[in-house]
Amino acid sequence: MSEQTERMQSMYHLQHDPFGALVDAMVFSGAGGRYETAETIRHLLTYSQQDSLVLGRAGSGKRMLAQQVLKMLEEHWRVAWIDGSETDSLVELLREIVGQLGLGLRVDADADELLQRVMEITSARTRSDESFLIVIQFADRLPIDLLAKLKVMRGSGEALEARVRQLWLCNSLDDFAAPIDLDDWYAHPLERLTDPAAEQYIKDRLIAAGNVSEVPIPVKDIHRLNHMAGGLPDRLNERARDYLISATFKTPVKGQSFPLTHVIAGLAALVLVVIAFVYNVSERQVKVTPVVALPAESMPAESMSAVEKKLAEAVANVEAKQQTVAQVAVPEKPLETAALTAESIQPVVASGTAQPAPEVAVDNPAGEVPRALTAPVLAQTRLLLSADPEAFTLQLIGVREKSKLDRLVAEFKVPESVDIVESLRQGQAWFVLIHGQFATKEAAAQATADLPATFKNQEPWIRTFQSIRTDAGL
Structure with a gap:
């Protein structure tokens, strides 16, 4: 049994792999x-x-x-x-x-x-x-x-x-x-499974594996997985297993009380709004567009005035003081949530004219079906888009800061065999490192022996390029 399957069974209290x-x-x-x-x-x-x-x-x-x-x-x-x-x-x-x-x-x-x-x-x-x-x-x-x-x-x-x-x-x-x-x-x-039939099929498999509680896959996601599988039970098994395994990579978010720094930031925001009203009467507005997505509490990624920009930076700075940058997360350990620092919010000004934010392809770091994501980001990866959809790749690691992956890319003998896929996770930027293109799962598993020393003790997630593209909405 793979470590991923074992982790899935433990998380959902299953006696067996429900799709094995x-x-x-x-x-x-x-x-x-x-x-x-x-x-x-x-x-x-x-x-x-x-x-x-x-x-x-x-x-x-x-x-x-x-x-x-x-x-x-x-x-x-x-x-x-x-x-x-x-x-x-x-x-x-x-x-x-x-x-x-x-x-x-x-x-x-x-x-x-x-x-x-x-x-x-x-x-x-x-x-x-x-x-x-x-x-x-x-x-x-x-x-x-x-x-x-x-x-x-x-x-x-x-x-x-x-x-x-x-x-x-x-x-x-x-x-x-x-x-x-x-x-x-x-x-x-034998006809293909309809969506209601797929719901019953998934439920039957989970019950046989010992799951007596509510099915851990929402109905709308079962329908989506069934469409991806073409209504074929064997392929639905693979999609559902990947879906449940992906959930084991999620980071639990602990509840927090409303911090004092937010109160201070709110008061500062009120003062700045008053200043903005006076400023906009006498001065011409200068529009700016943020490149990265702001946290959920922040303003939407729209054109902002210079004063609104200052307000966004003030709130971001307050947030940055109470958070620490997350360590590099590997798939075998619970992922840690990293904070956006003040330096990570760099607005771009183009001759005082608002520029539209570039579109970036949303990738999903752990194979989960994306829900309620913000506007998609640019499909920038050469390997993901050029590879055979049915081929397999190794998903090695996911982090909040792309610079950490840039250092890891240098460890590979053939840099062209690796790629960094950008996506959104919990409303913030997330970067995943993938390696190689393989015809079979067995070939991909054998290739793990040739990975750099950093990944020797890790178990990469073997995925198809199509599953990554589908989760990303490509």
């Missing part, structure tokens, strides 16, 4: 009509002359559905599970069927003779109240000759009542090497 393989084996979510589909398939396998085809894109939950069907079958069923992507000969196919069904046949005989013996024995044992089922995952990857042999195994006429039943899982009928006669099959397409 262990929960896959423990629970089946019937969201999106999938339970009804499983019950239909069970009924058809027991009573119908037709076998069943489950159709759906990768990640739509075909395997989970088939496993649920097996759980619903009675004890007298004998099942063989075949991986069509790894089976390319009749001998190999029959060896798996004989072994998993427990037929007790020698597999060194002629393949066609062995196929005939399999049909005879299963037919005889069916009369003794046994039933046999072959589940073929990736059935659309089977060679033409194996498809033909499986059709032979279906038998004909009266033999249909005593034959080995078949359940095939595939992406599309168009992907088969040979046409499929739908008179012999009942097709069950």
Whole structure:
């Protein structure tokens, strides 16, 4: 288990990763009509002359559905599970069927003779109240000759009542090497999850992992994650896991009493407002535009008069005196909130004319779905915007002061492999350092061994560029 997953389970009091393989084996979510589909398939396998085809894109939950069907079958069923992507000969196919069904046949005989013996024995044992089922995952990857042999195994006429039943899982009928006669099959397409179905799916997964309280993901964010996942359960698992892990990087904000310095600043503001009224009557106003976002208590980022600028600086100076600059925060430790210093507020004056504030892309430092952020900031990162959206990168660290990341960039042998992504966090500037572009998560994990000494004892967060862009609203 990764440290990130362990931290997520601890934070939400979960016994297992709610979106991992262990929960896959423990629970089946019937969201999106999938339970009804499983019950239909069970009924058809027991009573119908037709076998069943489950159709759906990768990640739509075909395997989970088939496993649920097996759980619903009675004890007298004998099942063989075949991986069509790894089976390319009749001998190999029959060896798996004989072994998993427990037929007790020698597999060194002629393949066609062995196929005939399999049909005879299963037919005889069916009369003794046994039933046999072959589940073929990736059935659309089977060679033409194996498809033909499986059709032979279906038998004909009266033999249909005593034959080995078949359940095939595939992406599309168009992907088969040979046409499929739908008179012999009942097709069950798996639809994408609707937003209400996604809500139920997330809830089911969390309950299976031990979460008995309120779902920690707001409904509107579940809908957003579902759209990002394209309605596919497997991808929704990944998005929801990233969402919950991101919450473990948030810094808790402690309640504070109203400070005396704010009272003083308020009185100073009142005096300055009076001065501003007199000043604006006799003097021409000079407009300025702040470059960075002011704290939540400060004035909005609009054009300000010279006196209003002084007022903003006075309040910022009072704030700066009661706060200390945060230390560099790493993902493995709780993030600390750093204060904006007086020097960090540098207005720009352009010949007395108000200049519009540049637009900057909002990045999210911890993969959380951004809510109620201020106006977006300029998309300035070369690596984030040029990389393959499906590629992976390492998110190394997040800080309040960009200068600290500038020093870290110098530690990399290839500076072009790293980038600093600017965003907003709790209304203030936030900078994240990312490194590398990798085709797989495994490649990204291996690359951590080559990181500078500063990051040797850390566990970087492996993310896709698309997840960073989506969270940033790009």
